[in-house]
């Protein structure tokens with residue numbers, strides 16, 4: 259029988275049994291198969307800055323990073339990450355002891371959870387949550403406790419009382435994400451202050467996934483580590499994939515205290531040991547790009563957000579205008595639909611467009627059933643064509 263040995267024990271262990279193929283792989287395969295426009299998986303259809311690409315080529319040719327780089331990451335990149343946190347947020351991290359380079363944010367998340375959790379520890383995550391969170395918690399033997407963001411006046415909001423009520427004697431860690439994928443919610447300074455107070459009061463660790471830090475359109479990105487009492491208990495995660503449009507390079511990072519970085523590194527060294535050498539040198543240069551790069555990147559995505567959000571509204575979707583990220587979450591009920599899964603599976607055939615059903619990001623699947631996510635990190639012409647097709651549907 260498939261997936262079984264002769265002892266009829268399932269091959270995939272019970273920690274991972276509930277996780278099949280990720281929705282991103284499934285939907286991107288569907289896009290290739292049907293030739294539909296892929297607004298599902300979040301990756302740009304244009305590469306990042308030419309000079310950064312060239313920096314990678316140069317590093318490769320000069321033999322920098324072609325052999326195992328240092329476990330924590332090359333010094334140039336660790337220094338650039340520390341300088342970025344200082345310049346943008348006034349957060350001082352020692353590049354030698356408080357920065358760790360990882361194979362994308364995905365490894366940073368997994369290594370943090372594997373390092374910091376004991377089996378049975380509870381982890382609170384905002385639902386809908388990025389799909390690797392559930393798998394990462396499961397691999398570490400933790401128990402996930404979702405706190406649901408609910409639609410309120412055009413955006414998905416966190417209920418702070420619900421968050422407080424979710425903390426128990428077994429809660430070890432809060433796994434946050436702001437700007438938030440898939441809803442586009444950016445937690446406000448007041449919300450973050452309340453979360454910080456709770457973390458201090460209940461002595462919780464926090465892993466905060468801030469990979470969309472440079473994609474905030476309304477409001478501001480405030481790293482959780484800047485709040486009182488948080489620097490010593492927070493693991494902050496960033497990624498070059500999102501900020502520089504090189505998702506295939508898989509260069510991410512962690513900033514935290516020496517003790518936390520040491521713990522996360524203990525797990526990371528046995529997952530990958532090190533991450534892609536030459537790309538690290540290129541990302542170091544990317545982080546030092548002038549502010550004009552970051553501003554232009556945000557403005558470009560802002561125009562694309564507005565284009566897609568308006569188009570989806572004209573096509574009849576309920577639209578939650580994202581304050582950040584490069585995703586728009588929509589409500590399909592105004593179209594007379596209720597099942598996002600069925601809708602997304604049929605959409606390539608019906609309209610030649612691929613999207614992601616938000617239900618996959620929920621434990622309470624019914625809460626996410628009518629919501630569907632579209633990515634707008636695509637060329638303007640591609641978005642215009644997608645909108646045209648959806649309006650004609």
Ligand code: PMP
Nearest residue numbers: 362363364388439467497499510
């Ligand atoms: N966190 C969030 C919220 C994401 O959306 C993604 C990927 N899109 C990641 C982490 C993973 O980032 P990386 O590709 O750097 O592993």
Ligand code: GLN
Nearest residue numbers: 282283298299300301439
């Ligand atoms: N983070 C991207 C998204 O949310 C996809 C990354 C992946 O495929 N693992 O669409």
